Amino acid sequence: MSEPLRIGLLGHGTVGGAFDELVAGRGSAIESAIGRPAEISGVLTTSIGDFDEILAASDVIVELMGGTDTARDHVLSALAAGKPVITANKMLLAQHGAELFEAAERAGVQLRFEAAVAAVVPVIRVVQESFTAVDFTKVSGIVNGTTNFILSEMANTGASYSDVLAKAQELGYAEADPTDDVNGADAAAKMAILARLAFHTPVTLDQVDFEGIESVQPDDLSYAKELGLSLKLLGVAERLPDGITVRVFPCFLYSGHPLSPIEGPFNAVTVEAPEITEVTISGPGAGGLQTAAAVLGDLISVVSGEAQTHSAHNDLPVLSDVSSSFYLHLEVADEPGVLAEVAKILSDSGISVKSVVQRGIDDDARLVMVVHQCPESAFKKATDEIARLESLRSPPRFIRVIEEQFV
Amino acid sequence: MSEPLRIGLLGHGTVGGAFDELVAGRGSAIESAIGRPAEISGVLTTSIGDFDEILAASDVIVELMGGTDTARDHVLSALAAGKPVITANKMLLAQHGAELFEAAERAGVQLRFEAAVAAVVPVIRVVQESFTAVDFTKVSGIVNGTTNFILSEMANTGASYSDVLAKAQELGYAEADPTDDVNGADAAAKMAILARLAFHTPVTLDQVDFEGIESVQPDDLSYAKELGLSLKLLGVAERLPDGITVRVFPCFLYSGHPLSPIEGPFNAVTVEAPEITEVTISGPGAGGLQTAAAVLGDLISVVSGEAQTHSAHNDLPVLSDVSSSFYLHLEVADEPGVLAEVAKILSDSGISVKSVVQRGIDDDARLVMVVHQCPESAFKKATDEIARLESLRSPPRFIRVIEEQFV
Numbered sequence: 001m002s003e004p005l006r007i008g009l010l011g012h013g014t015v016g017g018a019f020d021e022l023v024a025g026r027g028s029a030i031e032s033a034i035g036r037p038a039e040i041s042g043v044l045t046t047s048i049g050d051f052d053e054i055l056a057a058s059d060v061i062v063e064l065m066g067g068t069d070t071a072r073d074h075v076l077s078a079l080a081a082g083k084p085v086i087t088a089n090k091m092l093l094a095q096h097g098a099e100l101f102e103a104a105e106r107a108g109v110q111l112r113f114e115a116a117v118a119a120v121v122p123v124i125r126v127v128q129e130s131f132t133a134v135d136f137t138k139v140s141g142i143v144n145g146t147t148n149f150i151l152s153e154m155a156n157t158g159a160s161y162s163d164v165l166a167k168a169q170e171l172g173y174a175e176a177d178p179t180d181d182v183n184g185a186d187a188a189a190k191m192a193i194l195a196r197l198a199f200h201t202p203v204t205l206d207q208v209d210f211e212g213i214e215s216v217q218p219d220d221l222s223y224a225k226e227l228g229l230s231l232k233l234l235g236v237a238e239r240l241p242d243g244i245t246v247r248v249f250p251c252f253l254y255s256g257h258p259l260s261p262i263e264g265p266f267n268a269v270t271v272e273a274p275e276i277t278e279v280t281i282s283g284p285g286a287g288g289l290q291t292a293a294a295v296l297g298d299l300i301s302v303v304s305g306e307a308q309t310h311s312a313h314n315d316l317p318v319l320s321d322v323s324s325s326f327y328l329h330l331e332v333a334d335e336p337g338v339l340a341e342v343a344k345i346l347s348d349s350g351i352s353v354k355s356v357v358q359r360g361i362d363d364d365a366r367l368v369m370v371v372h373q374c375p376e377s378a379f380k381k382a383t384d385e386i387a388r389l390e391s392l393r394s395p396p397r398f399i400r401v402i403e404e405q406f407v
Numbered sequence: 408m409s410e411p412l413r414i415g416l417l418g419h420g421t422v423g424g425a426f427d428e429l430v431a432g433r434g435s436a437i438e439s440a441i442g443r444p445a446e447i448s449g450v451l452t453t454s455i456g457d458f459d460e461i462l463a464a465s466d467v468i469v470e471l472m473g474g475t476d477t478a479r480d481h482v483l484s485a486l487a488a489g490k491p492v493i494t495a496n497k498m499l500l501a502q503h504g505a506e507l508f509e510a511a512e513r514a515g516v517q518l519r520f521e522a523a524v525a526a527v528v529p530v531i532r533v534v535q536e537s538f539t540a541v542d543f544t545k546v547s548g549i550v551n552g553t554t555n556f557i558l559s560e561m562a563n564t565g566a567s568y569s570d571v572l573a574k575a576q577e578l579g580y581a582e583a584d585p586t587d588d589v590n591g592a593d594a595a596a597k598m599a600i601l602a603r604l605a606f607h608t609p610v611t612l613d614q615v616d617f618e619g620i621e622s623v624q625p626d627d628l629s630y631a632k633e634l635g636l637s638l639k640l641l642g643v644a645e646r647l648p649d650g651i652t653v654r655v656f657p658c659f660l661y662s663g664h665p666l667s668p669i670e671g672p673f674n675a676v677t678v679e680a681p682e683i684t685e686v687t688i689s690g691p692g693a694g695g696l697q698t699a700a701a702v703l704g705d706l707i708s709v710v711s712g713e714a715q716t717h718s719a720h721n722d723l724p725v726l727s728d729v730s731s732s733f734y735l736h737l738e739v740a741d742e743p744g745v746l747a748e749v750a751k752i753l754s755d756s757g758i759s760v761k762s763v764v765q766r767g768i769d770d771d772a773r774l775v776m777v778v779h780q781c782p783e784s785a786f787k788k789a790t791d792e793i794a795r796l797e798s799l800r801s802p803p804r805f806i807r808v809i810e811e812q813f814v
Contacts (some may be wrong), residue, residue, distance in 0.1 A: 029540040122537035130529035130704040133436040261668040275700035283686035297537040334759040
């Protein structure tokens with residue numbers, strides 16, 4: 001019998017524990033895929049195990065401990081020792097990706113990380129392997145299941161953000177401290193990783209502009225329904241003439257968009273390029289077992305031996321001021337001339353209106369409109385001006401709208 | 408500079424021509440992916456080229472000629488000569504897959520075929536590489552863009568099958584002879600390939616039960632809308648306690664199903680397993696450039712050197728009588744007691760009714776119902792009995808319904 005593949009496992013929480021069980025439970029399938037059995041040769045947690053001993057006794061290191069300090073040290077040590085590494089640690093890659101990929105290349109070993117973005121949804125492999133030589137124009141993703149669950153629930157029930165967040169926490173879809181999920185930071189880390197792969201350009205977390213969903217109001221969702229739109233927290237990495245942009249923001253999608261049917265705690269990513277038109281991959285974006293399955297897929301590929309290169313051979317500038325279409329929500333005095341004033345400001349700024357909904361509520365009125373694509377700087381200048389109108393009852397609210405329709 | 412990779416290209420039609428242009432146009436991206444340039448070293452068509460000369464002058468063979476006789480000979484010769492082969496030929500694989508995979512394994516070279524199923528939608532790679540050791544329970548696919556376009560158009564416009572087929576031919580979504588598309592044979596070939604990969608069991612085209620969309624009526628689609636259903640030509644490969652089933656049939660999906668939003672000439676495949684829940688991949692299922700892009704992805708992987716095994720190490724029986732939910736459409740005399748007669752036959756056969764729509768039209772009535780899951784043999788026996796009722800005005804029509812709701 002062949003020598004077993006020895007796996008050093010760093011971390012034994014939800015994902016680490018599920019991975020441990022999966023390696024045992026799917027033993028014969030793994031053996032048939034890699035031609036020899038696999039075993040966990042050592043486990044490191046905060047209370048048990050010695051990293052150096054585990055490293056010496058392993059053929060490959062699986063990093064599922066999280067955090068960016070100790071994890072970084074261990075991954076670098078493993079790579080330097082010529083051991084391939086599989087990690088699910090998005091923050092580690094988004095903050096130290098360049099250093100880690102360089103270390104892997106120098107050592108001539110693989111660093112794989114499918115589970116770091118969208119868990120078992122195999123977007124990393126598809127971008128890197130199926131579409132290696134494809135000239136991507138855009139990558140759009142719903143890459144945070146917590147926020148997608150919250151937005152779906154708000155849309156379906158009309159409940160407030162805080163009520164739905166409490167429900168998500170109860171159901172285990174949101175953590176006790178949901179900050180990184182709801183403010184967009186988690187999605188931003190994943191988009192930094194995807195942007196690097198798609199555009200072969202180094203992108204770090206601090207270059208990603210992100211906004212969260214904390215200030216989304218139930219009535220934004222009810223107006224959206226009238227306008228035929230669905231609200232998502234979207235990550236967008238896009239190639240523009242002068243560089244790329246990588247952003248995360250809540251936005252409305254028309255029903256023809258491939259990401260608009262993605263509901264609940266699911267993830268999905270759409271990649272676009274002239275050669276492929278657009279391809280979408282969706283599935284559960286979290287869960288211990290699902291994340292562990294993605295790690296196992298990487299493990300098998302590491303042993304099957306495909307050479308991976310992550311070299312960022314481009315160096316495109318990462319831009320911020322891009323064009324968008326916007327939903328604009330105004331509370332105004334219900335008196336003649338307000339719409340005219342607002343329309344004039346928009347028109348003077350070169351911004352054209354696509355649709356308007358106006359509703360009176362007592363003395364106030366809600367003026368809700370969608371404007372066509374315009375530079376964000378122009379839109380923000382116009383809304384600053386609108387904010388100074390005497391007839392405004394509260395500050396303008398806006399949400400981006402993705403105008404493209406597919407299919 | 409490194410020696411270029413020499414590609415022998417068999418076939419220069421829509422896909423072959425697009426591949427030729429892609430290799431030229433994406434030269435620097437290919438070189439950066441594989442570490443050396445790539446060039447087309449010879450082209451074989453019915454009028455130019457000599458196969459043996461091309462083989463001798465190539466490092467890898469790309470088969471885009473179609474057909475199953477000459478193509479089979481050339482692929483076997485190439486593999487025997489130790490040259491990896493990439494093909495987009497679904498009929499070749501569905502009919503001679505076992506022989507070809509065996510030849511590739513014997514020669515120790517790769518045979519890749521992403522483009523044979525759903526063109527650029529990377530379902531082959533995901534099933535084989537991301538989810539190698541996953542215990543699949545089901546693979547469902549919309550794998551024929553022509554029929555999906557026709558069904559979407561019929562649903563959206565209310566037009567008849569023949570009118571929409573004519574329009575599809577005009578737009579280039581259906582061929583002059585659309586037989587293999589509309590009767591389900593094309594989808595059946597693709598499902599045979601997917602079933603083999605998912606269940607590691609040899610499946611050939613003649614083991615796939617398939618039905619087409621030729622007899623779908625516009626009013627089936629209008630009743631479906633009332634019942635909240637959308638009609639798709641679905642391929643389903645499923646693991647059951649005693650074996651597997653591989654079938655293609657028109658069926659209704661509820662709106663929560665991940666394949667229900669797939670409209671127009673698109674393809675999509677959903678794979679299910681306990682470890683992954685369900686993952687869906689969608690995109691354009693045809694097109695010269697898109698298919699060529701899938702071939703290019705395979706080419707790069709062949710050169711990057713991952714070992715591929717397609718060994719069918721299981722030998723599960725392929726079953727036919729499975730359980731389904733059904734939509735049943737009856738034209739009956741508009742007189743008392745008909746519903747009771749029909750309901751009694753169904754109930755005596757152990758079939759329970761989920762929903763009913765009844766509409767009078769002059770002296771006739773339409774009785775449309777959805778019944779819960781039951782063995783197909785029981786359902787067919789019951790409808791044979793219903794067909795003999797005096798109050799029936801025309802033979803019963805039925806369409807399967809997929810009951811599961813995801814998300």
